[in-house]
Amino acid sequence: MTTPTACRMCRGTVIEVLDLGPQPSANAFLAPGSADLEMVYRLAAGICESCTLLQLIDDTPPDLRYSDTYRYEASGSAGARRHFAQVAERLLATELTGADPFIVEIGCNDGVLLDHFARAGVRHLGVEPSKGVAELAMAKGVNVTTEFFGTSTAVDIRERFGRADVVFGANTICSITDIADLMRGVDTLLSDDGVFVFEEPYADTIVRKRAFDQIYDEHVFYFSVRSVQEMAHRFGFELVDAEQIQQHGGEIRYTLARPGTRTLSPMVGMLLFREAEAGLADPVALRAWAADVQNTRTRLVALLENIRAEGHRVVGYGAPAKATTMTNFCGIGPDLLPFICDSTPGKQGRLTPGSHIPVRPRDAFAGDYPQYALLFAWNHAAEIMAKEQEFSEQGGKWIVYVPGVRVI
Numbered sequence: 001m002t003t004p005t006a007c008r009m010c011r012g013t014v015i016e017v018l019d020l021g022p023q024p025s026a027n028a029f030l031a032p033g034s035a036d037l038e039m040v041y042r043l044a045a046g047i048c049e050s051c052t053l054l055q056l057i058d059d060t061p062p063d064l065r066y067s068d069t070y071r072y073e074a075s076g077s078a079g080a081r082r083h084f085a086q087v088a089e090r091l092l093a094t095e096l097t098g099a100d101p102f103i104v105e106i107g108c109n110d111g112v113l114l115d116h117f118a119r120a121g122v123r124h125l126g127v128e129p130s131k132g133v134a135e136l137a138m139a140k141g142v143n144v145t146t147e148f149f150g151t152s153t154a155v156d157i158r159e160r161f162g163r164a165d166v167v168f169g170a171n172t173i174c175s176i177t178d179i180a181d182l183m184r185g186v187d188t189l190l191s192d193d194g195v196f197v198f199e200e201p202y203a204d205t206i207v208r209k210r211a212f213d214q215i216y217d218e219h220v221f222y223f224s225v226r227s228v229q230e231m232a233h234r235f236g237f238e239l240v241d242a243e244q245i246q247q248h249g250g251e252i253r254y255t256l257a258r259p260g261t262r263t264l265s266p267m268v269g270m271l272l273f274r275e276a277e278a279g280l281a282d283p284v285a286l287r288a289w290a291a292d293v294q295n296t297r298t299r300l301v302a303l304l305e306n307i308r309a310e311g312h313r314v315v316g317y318g319a320p321a322k323a324t325t326m327t328n329f330c331g332i333g334p335d336l337l338p339f340i341c342d343s344t345p346g347k348q349g350r351l352t353p354g355s356h357i358p359v360r361p362r363d364a365f366a367g368d369y370p371q372y373a374l375l376f377a378w379n380h381a382a383e384i385m386a387k388e389q390e391f392s393e394q395g396g397k398w399i400v401y402v403p404g405v406r407v408i
């Protein structure tokens with residue numbers, strides 16, 4: 001573990017604004033009995049005085065985060081599958097229209113996006129260091145190289161396949177600690193009129209919507225339009241578009257191009273204005289937000305303790321990485337939450353990182369409804385609540401905590 005003295009992007013000074021306490025790696029679900037080997041680090045975020053990039057203070061080693069046992073599967077929800085189908089359709093219609101186009105995805109996970117290009121016969125390559133999910137992609141017929149993306153990987157890909165028309169990333173760019181090396185890699189790989197498109201958690205959602213559970217070790221950076229504009233400029237690109245999307249509660253899809261090659265979307269200016277209003281670059285405003293985050297913890301824990309005191313049961317619903325942040329920050333363990341149900345086979349039968357709450361299949365919830373369900377996968381609320389209508393019909397109540405604690 002390293003404590004950076006400087007911003008990972010511009011070397012400016014990073015001022016700490018929020019401390020979420022000791023935390024494990026967010027997706028390191030444990031086999032029962034293996035808890036003693038767990039690694040813990042301090043989860044805290046700070047803002048760069050110069051480029052305004054919100055980022056972690058400490059980070060965990062990437063080869064531990066994205067090992068063969070990495071459990072997250074991007075195809076895990078119908079919403080995500082639909083989303084990437086639309087992304088593919090649009091890229092095919094707009095950017096990949098030339099002769100023999102080529103797309104590279106940084107962190108292709110289980111191939112949820114690239115599968116569409118494989119089926120359309122479009123040249124593509126996924127760069128994915130986590131073998132487990134990379135194998136799922138390969139099984140779909142997706143081309144994958146099992147390694148981390150950086151400048152040397154980019155040189156290698158360029159030599160083997162030529163330059164790319166599109167370099168894409170979804171929830172990946174924010175996890176690459178050496179962001180300067182990544183940007184130089186994109187510069188090496190991208191064709192002169194190509195685009196670098198990436199969709200990432202948005203600092204504005206995390207701050208304004210109080211979605212602080214998006215903060216965990218895999219997310220080293222919490223981009224804003226302003227900080228991405230600084231980044232684009234620093235590495236010889238221009239931020240030409242910023243679109244708001246809803247996958248994990250509110251992200252931005254950024255499009256970077258070589259300067260002067262595209263028309264600038266009015267969304268960039270509009271979002272810059274809104275970010276300034278929200279005080280996203282202001283340490284004082286961010287400290288007020290941090291105080292609010294502490295209040296959420298107090299309220300949620302009080303609610304769970306009351307439910308227990310009344311002799312009622314509460315079960316967790318969904319064990320996303322966000323649940324790791326939330327349970328460890330709030331000190332929620334199996335005494336307050338006996339189990340969490342989750343549809344991911346690789347998580348079932350394991351314990352949540354740090355908080356050691358058993359993860360069970362959905363049947364454990366549906367077979368014996370509790371009075372309350374704590375919705376950690378709140379970004380999939382519509383999909384989950386529709387599926388679990390019977391729970392509500394039987395009088396079951398959902399507990400959500402973003403943007404504040406509520407029982408519905």
Ligand code: TYD
Nearest residue numbers: 076077318319320321322342343344377380
């Ligand atoms: P996701 O939103 O992709 O979150 P993160 O990036 O924070 O890990 O994960 C959603 C989790 O919720 C995932 O573990 C699968 C689970 N889930 C269910 O258990 N049931 C469902 O119906 C849905 C949509 C998700």
Ligand code: ZN
Nearest residue numbers: 007010048051
């Ligand atoms: Zn900086």
